[in-house]
Amino acid sequence: MPTRISGFSSGLDIDSLVTSLMRTERAQRNKLEQRKYTIQYQREDYLKVNTQLTALQKKASSLKLTANINKMKTEVNGDTSGVSVSSSSSSTAASYTVKVNQVATRSSVTSDPFITNSASFDPTKSLASQSSNLSGITGDGTSAVDYSFKINGVEISVDADSESLNNVINKINNSQAGVTAVLDSKTGKINLQSKTAGLVNGQSKTEDKITLEDTKKTGNLGFLTDVLKLDASAVSAAQGAEIEVNGITMQNNTNDFTVNGVKITAKTKDASVTIESKRDVDAMVSNIKDFIQSFNDTLSLINTEYGEKHNRNYNPLTQEERSDMTENDAKLWDEQAKKGMLYRDSVLSKVRNDLKTATITEFTSTKSGVYKTLGSIGISTTSYKDNGVLTVDEAKLREALENDPDAVVRMFTTNSTDSKQKGLAFRIYDTVTAGIQSIKDKAGYSSTDEDTSSLGKEIKNINLKMADWDTLLNKKEDAYYKKFGAMESAIQKYQSQLSSLGLGG
Incomplete structure (x- = not known):
């Protein structure tokens, strides 16, 4: 590296001159740096969308299980200390009278x-x-x-x-x-x-x-x-349990009986209860609304990212530009520069369209002539301006659950290779799983890492080009200093000659 000399002989600010000259030389390198930051901002937004998709994926995975939507509850009257009762998703709506004839004992x-x-x-x-x-x-x-x-x-x-x-x-x-x-x-x-x-x-x-x-x-x-x-x-002999359910005698090795999905445990001889097993509509409504809210949160984020335009007046700051700004001004600039990174993005477009399609396609697996669409159970969009975001008419949803709960459950939980047969939870799960993978292929797992994703590879390529540019620019900067150094030496020599002739000032 040449010696960086001052402009003592010429009176010029050589550092400022070289900096000015290099600013022009750095233009191509700066474009690469800005492109790198643009990709990092895009990846940040992709990762944000993937986080939301993953949350929806978990909700859909949970709702695929019939037990997590087909909620049942039991109302028990009588000697509840002598007979305990619990329901499950396989319980059927029915009423029972239970009497304990004999409890199981231990040997x-x-x-x-x-x-x-x-x-x-x-x-x-x-x-x-x-x-x-x-x-x-x-x-x-x-x-x-x-x-x-x-x-x-x-x-x-x-x-x-x-x-x-x-x-x-x-x-x-x-x-x-x-x-x-x-x-x-x-x-x-x-x-x-x-x-x-x-x-x-x-x-x-x-x-x-x-x-x-x-x-x-x-x-x-x-x-x-x-x-x-x-x-x-x-050794004392144990005995099995015996109960009567609606007048029918049932025996078992243990005190636990299962009747149409209702678990009955005999605890005290001669205890009796009446049981009414029915669907827990409140819990079912709550679970469905929670799932739809997660769907809406995801689609709203995708709609925002997809529809937000980028202000071309705010390109990412280079490190050189950032050093000339206050921290607060740089922060405000970054907020504008990061907007619209996924405007009209093709990956988001497909995920968004697939999510919408999943909700508007008819469900042929419900075995109902009335409840075949989400709209028929009170889940719909109010306007095309909603961009697929759903609203829930709770009264209509409750009515559907009261009239034909099995149809509603099938609408969410049916698994099939036929997309029209497939329930909503499976449709959404498959859609977001594919979307998550598409985003990983495009953006990887980090906003900055070089990886095998499309943007990760592009960052790697930019880093290589920037390294080449840094080497070239260092050489050019050294060359400028050499030229100014030669000029300073010539002026100094000329001034010395004039001085020896008695002509110096």
Whole structure:
């Protein structure tokens, strides 16, 4: 790099002159810089649209599930402490009278006599170390023989040298045996009880009693029988539940019954209730309105981005231009420069048109001669000026849900390869998913990164060209300084000659 000299001899402001000359030289480079910022602004807007599309995608994905739109509710009168009731999306509108004839009980067994009567027994220490406190443990206080046993057909092994009684209890509780083991430290007794009521025991999980079997013994001593003092013949039998629904007797292994999608749990014998299951129109209206609002938010944003013109008087600022402005002025300029980046954008145009088409195309899957369009259930546009934004006539929507709720549900949740058969939630989901991908292909995931998207590749190309321009401009700037340096040297030499001839001023 040449030495940057002052204009001492010529009296010229050389830095200002070079800066002025370079401003013209930088014109092409500045256009590239402005184009780069324009692309970054476009990507920011694309990403903003994609964020909104993703929110709508999640709403549509949720509403594809019948359970999230076909809301049911139950009204229960009677002994609600003795019978609990809940509905699901598969519930049907109906009335029931329920009486509990018998509740399911659990099978259990308690050790008898005490497993130990020693005050020094410690259930946290190894079984071998407790051999003097536990009958059935064969050992010398430091080592003991191992055992194994089965509860409800599930085998559990015992390493007496390393495992404590608490370890064995935890093994039982965490196994697939389906029982809970509890040690009463005060009485020294242990209890096994089925985790759930009803006929859920044995290897088949359908028997009334917990099954116990010692599979590895020391002589005639088994862990269940001789250490835990559990007698298989003393196991109490569980029983299943029985209820009457509208006079029809129903039996089940457990206390839970399902009748036309309504879950009924028997809790107290002889308890009775009346149940009315019906659609929760308030919840259904709320869910539909929430989805339509998300649709409107998305379409409104796309309409704004698509229709906002760019003011050509406000091009993006170069770094050089920005340095000559106050921070506030630059901010105000940026606000104007960023407007209209997606005006009449083809990607947005397709997404917008597809969203509109999804709402105006007839739904042939409703199986209704009346409710075949969104307008028929109170969802429509009021004017072409709305650009596809929807309004909800809540009274008309409620009327449709009261008259033919199944048709309304199908209008949203039917899945099909036929676009006319497909429900609105599926149509919107497919449309926004395709739109999200189109925007990713166009703009990528970031406003600044070089990536494989169309705009990402363009930024990469611009960065390369700008780097080439920076190299060229540095050389030109150096050349100007060299020329002015040569001029300064010539003037200085000339002045020196004049001085030697006595002609200097």
